[in-house]
Amino acid sequence: MTQEITEPISITMQSGYDHETNEPINIFVSMRSKAMTVPDGALGIPGTGSLPLLGLKVKTKYVGDFRLYTTDQGQYASTIDMRIKLKNDLLGDDCYIGTKKAPVSLNLIGDDSSVEWFDNAIAMKMNDTAFSVPASSCGLFGWLVDFRAGLPSASGNNAANFQMYLTSKSYTELFPAMRTRATMSGSTAPKLTDRVASLFGSAK
Template sequence: MRPLRRSARLLSALALAVPALVALGAAPAAAAPGENAPVEFDFGDCPDQLPVGADPANWQCAVIVLGGGTMKLGSMTQQITEPISITLQGGFDPATNEPINIFVSMRSKSMTVPDGALGIPGTGSLPLLGLKVKTKYVGNFRLYTTDQGQYASAIDMRIKLKNDLLGDGCYIGSKKAPVSLNLAGEDGSVEWFDNAIAMKMNDTTFSVPASTGCGALGWLVDFRAGLPSASGNNSANFQAYLTSKSYTELFPAMRTQVKTAGSTAPKLTDLVASLFGSAK
């Protein structure tokens, strides 16, 4: 009975994806045959272990790459010039048989703020006035489908500010008061590549707290970025790419552990649908 129950839940997850495809465009664009997404996916962070009792046939490892866009925090706008990569596991909880996502890692590189610490054009390259930012994961990551049928994602993060005068602990947002994003897919933006799905994801509802850990220059950071900044004054607009591989594909040795009789390698469309159908 368990394979049948899992199959029923997978069909339910796929059903959730149908209104999402309608909301994001009745006919999602398809890239030219043989065309892959214009970003690099790295499965190196995928754990080679699953929860106790998990069936590898029903689990996958997914990689999301934010490969472009902008993030506006108060009066400071930053282009996404370096990819931000998120790795997660998705599958069926062995205890409840419900679909779940498990966050694994978030990797990012420092990005240069063009107008530096003062926000004055041309000063970013001057000694002590340069400024870089880097995203740091705080918690609460999940993929889901909204009541309106849109693919969506939530994540709490903080932004590290790197400048020789600010020390090593200067952040916008903190572990207790993070920048909490609730991103929704933009209408008509879904595009399928051979190896991934792409979409634009946006949020204009989040607030941004004052800086923390910036020492005596904390006031300058808040003045530079216009912090704290209430909801409606900030925005996140990302070009997101998502790909996924089943655990039996990533780790062939796990095929001997498969419990679902007659299971076959799932298609990318099915993997994506089950990820966004997860409850947490």
């Protein structure tokens, strides 16, 4: 099945540095998203998605391991573990593809030819074609979900394609008191290009 991303998926990350290794670390990560309608509903039959009990929506849920890094080849890359909540009146409130212990783990690689720089953001396409997808955990109707989505699905049978936008703010921009102290000390805020390089860190 194919699911077009029709709603923004927003990730907020607070980053810093490990005091012992001086490596970039995540202090805080959160994901926000809205439910997206699955074309052709729960059965995959054209025209049935709007019928009572047959409509289906999906919503991404953050599990962990969000990283921005640079590959040995110098490409921007990102990892993230997520699970996908399925919303349907018959499936109940605890139906997911992927779990906290066995999530859908993406290792997204940036397409260098798609990189765009804006005044306060960078944009690029991020892709992964090597991840696997586990069977669902949807109780009585789990077999139907797995049949509809072709699960479990091994590596090589799946693809994720995102249009990513990344922007960054320093602590001095977020907190006026820090900005005042920085100005008095003569320091200046880093440029976005420097921040982006810092967020992606070195090769892993």
